[in-house]
Amino acid sequence: MNEKNVFGKGSKKNRIDYKGILGPNPKNRNKNEEILSHKRVTIPNPLKELHTTSENYKGKINIIPSKDFCDYEASGKGNEIENICLSNAIRVRNIENNSTQVTLDNAKCFLCGRCEEAYSSLFRMEKNLNPPAKNKKQLIDSVELEPQHPNTGSKNLSLNEKNSKVLDYEQIGNELKERINSLFGRSLAIRQVDGGSCNGCEIEITALNNPIYDIERFGVHFVSSPRHADVLLVTGPVSRNMVVALKKTYQATPNPKIVIAVGACACSGGIFGDTYATSGGVDTILPVDMYIPGCPPRPEALIYGLLSTMNKIHH
Amino acid sequence: MSDNLFGKKIFEYESIIHEKFSERIQNIYCKNFNEIHILTISPEDSNEVSYFIHDKLRCGLVTVICTDERNIENTIDWKDKSVNSKQTINFNKNWQYGFSLRLIFSSETDDIFFIVTTFLPNVDNPAYPSNVVRIPSAIYYEKEIFDMFGIIAQGNPDTRKLVLHERWPDNQFPLRRDFNIKTKNKIRLNKPYKFLKVEGEGICEIPVGPVHAGIIEPGHFRFSIYGENILNLETRLYYTHKGIEKLAETMTLDEALLLSERISGDESVANSMAYCQAIERMASIQIPKKAAQIRTICAELERIWNHLGTVAGMCTDVGFAYGSSRINILKEKIMRINEKLSGSRLLFGVNKIGGVKIDFKPETLGLILADLSQILQDFDNLVKSLHNTSSFMDRLKGTGIISSQDVQALGANGVIARCVGIDIDTRKNHPYAYYQYIDLENIQGIVDKIAYEVELKKRKGDVLSRFEVRVVEITHSVHIIKKIATDILDKSTKQELHNTPQTQNDEGLVIDNLKNHLQPYDSALGYSESHRGQTIHWVMLGKDSNKIFRYKIRTASFCNWPLIELAVQNNIIPDFPLINKSFDLSYSGNDL
Numbered sequence: 001m002n003e004k005n006v007f008g009k010g011s012k013k014n015r016i017d018y019k020g021i022l023g024p025n026p027k028n029r030n031k032n033e034e035i036l037s038h039k040r041v042t043i044p045n046p047l048k049e050l051h052t053t054s055e056n057y058k059g060k061i062n063i064i065p066s067k068d069f070c071d072y073e074a075s076g077k078g079n080e081i082e083n084i085c086l087s088n089a090i091r092v093r094n095i096e097n098n099s100t101q102v103t104l105d106n107a108k109c110f111l112c113g114r115c116e117e118a119y120s121s122l123f124r125m126e127k128n129l130n131p132p133a134k135n136k137k138q139l140i141d142s143v144e145l146e147p148q149h150p151n152t153g154s155k156n157l158s159l160n161e162k163n164s165k166v167l168d169y170e171q172i173g174n175e176l177k178e179r180i181n182s183l184f185g186r187s188l189a190i191r192q193v194d195g196g197s198c199n200g201c202e203i204e205i206t207a208l209n210n211p212i213y214d215i216e217r218f219g220v221h222f223v224s225s226p227r228h229a230d231v232l233l234v235t236g237p238v239s240r241n242m243v244v245a246l247k248k249t250y251q252a253t254p255n256p257k258i259v260i261a262v263g264a265c266a267c268s269g270g271i272f273g274d275t276y277a278t279s280g281g282v283d284t285i286l287p288v289d290m291y292i293p294g295c296p297p298r299p300e301a302l303i304y305g306l307l308s309t310m311n312k313i314h315h
Numbered sequence: 316m317s318d319n320l321f322g323k324k325i326f327e328y329e330s331i332i333h334e335k336f337s338e339r340i341q342n343i344y345c346k347n348f349n350e351i352h353i354l355t356i357s358p359e360d361s362n363e364v365s366y367f368i369h370d371k372l373r374c375g376l377v378t379v380i381c382t383d384e385r386n387i388e389n390t391i392d393w394k395d396k397s398v399n400s401k402q403t404i405n406f407n408k409n410w411q412y413g414f415s416l417r418l419i420f421s422s423e424t425d426d427i428f429f430i431v432t433t434f435l436p437n438v439d440n441p442a443y444p445s446n447v448v449r450i451p452s453a454i455y456y457e458k459e460i461f462d463m464f465g466i467i468a469q470g471n472p473d474t475r476k477l478v479l480h481e482r483w484p485d486n487q488f489p490l491r492r493d494f495n496i497k498t499k500n501k502i503r504l505n506k507p508y509k510f511l512k513v514e515g516e517g518i519c520e521i522p523v524g525p526v527h528a529g530i531i532e533p534g535h536f537r538f539s540i541y542g543e544n545i546l547n548l549e550t551r552l553y554y555t556h557k558g559i560e561k562l563a564e565t566m567t568l569d570e571a572l573l574l575s576e577r578i579s580g581d582e583s584v585a586n587s588m589a590y591c592q593a594i595e596r597m598a599s600i601q602i603p604k605k606a607a608q609i610r611t612i613c614a615e616l617e618r619i620w621n622h623l624g625t626v627a628g629m630c631t632d633v634g635f636a637y638g639s640s641r642i643n644i645l646k647e648k649i650m651r652i653n654e655k656l657s658g659s660r661l662l663f664g665v666n667k668i669g670g671v672k673i674d675f676k677p678e679t680l681g682l683i684l685a686d687l688s689q690i691l692q693d694f695d696n697l698v699k700s701l702h703n704t705s706s707f708m709d710r711l712k713g714t715g716i717i718s719s720q721d722v723q724a725l726g727a728n729g730v731i732a733r734c735v736g737i738d739i740d741t742r743k744n745h746p747y748a749y750y751q752y753i754d755l756e757n758i759q760g761i762v763d764k765i766a767y768e769v770e771l772k773k774r775k776g777d778v779l780s781r782f783e784v785r786v787v788e789i790t791h792s793v794h795i796i797k798k799i800a801t802d803i804l805d806k807s808t809k810q811e812l813h814n815t816p817q818t819q820n821d822e823g824l825v826i827d828n829l830k831n832h833l834q835p836y837d838s839a840l841g842y843s844e845s846h847r848g849q850t851i852h853w854v855m856l857g858k859d860s861n862k863i864f865r866y867k868i869r870t871a872s873f874c875n876w877p878l879i880e881l882a883v884q885n886n887i888i889p890d891f892p893l894i895n896k897s898f899d900l901s902y903s904g905n906d907l
Binding site for chain 2: 038041053054056057058086110111112113114125191192193194196197198199200201202203204205206207209210211212222224225226236237239240241242243244245249271272273274275276277278295296298
């Protein structure tokens with residue numbers, strides 16, 4: 001028996017299917033699981049996992065156009081709705097044509113659900129993704145309630161419609177990889193800075209490194225010094241005692257650099273607001289390129305945020 | 316409140332203290348089921364009473380609360396409250412309110428808290444004699460009170476800033492009532508903190524932080540080293556100070572609940588539970604049984620995923636990636652269970668004053684029990700393989716040793732106390748929620764109980780001991796959840812069979828009219844055992860009983876941080892991350 005027989009034209013029975021062992025060939029996926037003593041747990045694409053989010057997941061507060069609230073501002077009850085929110089995320093305003101505009105600032109919302117408890121016909125907690133944005137204004141949802149034509153209320157749901165649009169997450173994940181490759185060679189180095197968070201966001205950021213989300217396969221990795229970093233991932237409302245340290249970290253990071261604010265606190269101060277001890281958001285200290293809302297944002301939302309950041313630099 | 320709410324023991328203690336110190340105290344009474352309040356005449360008297368409780372009754376100092384009561388007049392009527400008390404003595408009607416100091420002690424043998432109160436005269440520079448010499452664990456409380464209230468503890472040797480750092484002006488004290496929360500002070504640079512200097516040939520310093528190499532919270536560590544050996548470590552924390560206690564004073568009761576969940580993101584259930592219990596105790600109300608069961612299940616889930624995270628972190632820090640990867644998978648599974656149950660991966664939004672916000676369906680509970688059994692089985696296998704990995708065990712054994720004397724002197728608790736064989740646990744010493752209905756010690760059977768006690772004796776206070784404590788607690792917690800889930804499921808099936816009428820007290824999830832029972836300026840303690848240790852909250856209501864006057868938070872991290880400085884001495888620098896992870900302390904929960 002010569003080498004030719006083993007590797008070349010040997011009988012099909014004896015040939016080892018290297019493809020099945022080494023590569024994630026979807027056709028042979030079942031075979032793989034038989035060979036491995038621990039089956040693979042890494043999800044095909046972290047963004048795809050969003051579809052399996054549990055039904056009661058507190059993902060985002062959505063405003064539902066409801067005619068019951070059309071004349072709230074006119075009758076002076078708008079304040080009542082606004083005051084239910086601890087971080088002042090809700091605004092009720094009268095605009096032209098006698099209609100009432102209800103806005104919700106996702107940068108401030110920390111998903112406590114108090115508005116849903118009090119006004120369940122206007123606000124609803126849903127499991128959808130709280131989309132990150134480059135600009136704070138894009139985080140504001142607004143709905144106009146028209147008293148004359150209550151049935152056409154849904155017409156004004158322009159922003160919400162965009163949010164609920166089903167995205168092809170697989171495609172987005174590949175795009176992320178391509179963009180990172182084109183910009184920073186093959187990798188994106190992230191330095192995480194805690195600006196006085198409650199540790200909730202850190203837990204979700206740490207989860208990116210676990211075998212289930214495994215962000216390193218996209219070329220994203222966490223580095224131990226700002227001098228090695230392309231991205232500063234900042235959490236927390238930036239406590240007064242951290243201001244100097246955060247500025248120093250920013251200065252130590254080489255250009256080009258990106259700052260991402262993670263969580264409601266980093267986006268706007270969140271529940272901690274703007275006090276003697278906090279600054280009320282990362283953008284009061286540093287220029288911020290991307291806001292990832294949520295309290296805390298789930299790992300999928302963090303990856304989504306990284307993609308959107310790359311987008312900004314690309315254009 | 317009637318006498319039958321109290322145990323007999325509490326009155327025995329009351330009499331002992333009354334007889335011994337009748338000259339020194341104005342008033343003594345029992346309140347909120349298990350609190351003995353002692354109002355002393357002067358700060359010196361307060362110290363004497365404290366020394367007696369600390370040394371003779373063997374009660375540990377759990378917290379010191381300062382309150383600015385300068386502008387409350389005749390509202391806290393001590394005379395009214397003395398109705399429950401056996402004795403009323405030396406009552407001084409024309410008492411001048413100023414700053415109040417409350418030293419709180421917790422008995423380890425009985426379910427009793429002692430609250431020694433004293434009022435400081437309303438003068439410009441208030442001061443009181445320090446307790447530090449007799450009660451060492453008071454040192455950080457006294458420093459904190461100086462920073463936040465400007466009250467000097469005469470005799471405390473450490474006068475450096477703690478909470479607000481050097482960049483804060485010297486004459487502003489955030490927790491005084493006349494301080495505006497929105498005050499913005501310019502940051503002063505060039506005023507360095509005076510670290511303890513270790514001098515000698517070949518000794519150098521390594522500064523680490525506040526921005527660390529890993530994904531963790533900020534804090535500064537100053538090592539003095541000789542070669543690789545650590546001679547001294549000084550921790551400099553409070554980088555995440557967010558003014559939580561001051562912020563709570565602007566909030567209503569429901570709003571402060573949301574704040575309490577965000578004291579430390581990974582202790583959300585323990586902290587919100589302690590807060591809710593403070594309010595519920597004030598109103599003398601027991602929450603419905605089902606609500607207590609749900610709270611307890613969530614608290615144990617929190618303990619499991621945090622302990623798993625710590626064990627995984629310890630594997631990472633010794634460079635054993637296999638262990639950390641596999642345990643992190645289990646942690647992620649528990650976080651998904653959390654999401655299924657509460658809608659939040661970190662269990663935000665579980666508790667509510669008077670009950671809970673979420674409900675468990677029997678079928679979800681069944682699925683979760685199956686998941687938990689699988690996770691526990693996987694975990695047991697992993698621990699076996701960790702025990703057989705010599706490179707892992709060698710790093711843990713004999714590293715970062717703390718002594719039980721230090722633990723007792725500095726008032727450490729939780730895992731840190733149990734790793735030197737001191738078996739204190741708030742769930743056992745001061746049972747709350749559903750823990751009072753279950754036999755915690757015997758939950759895994761008598762064999763495991765004896766094994767646990769033998770193991771406890773062997774604990775030496777090194778990293779390995781802390782590892783073992785966490786491993787044991789994960790198993791224990793799974794058993795607690797199983798027990799409670801069986802109780803819930805039994806009940807729901809029984810009801811289906813017999814169709815028994817439901818009493819409101821047993822079956823609802825929330826008590827709605829709780830707030831009607833609250834009195835202005837009332838106060839109470841709330842406590843729970845987080846995965847880090849004892850969590851103590853103290854809430855005092857304002858003139859409007861829906862508002863908070865003072866909210867004092869003390870998490871286990873506050874007591875346990877000083878122990879790290881002792882644990883790393885004579886260890887090598889590369890072991891520091893491992894020792895730090897084995898303690899697993901919260902920065903945010905400490906800094907507030």
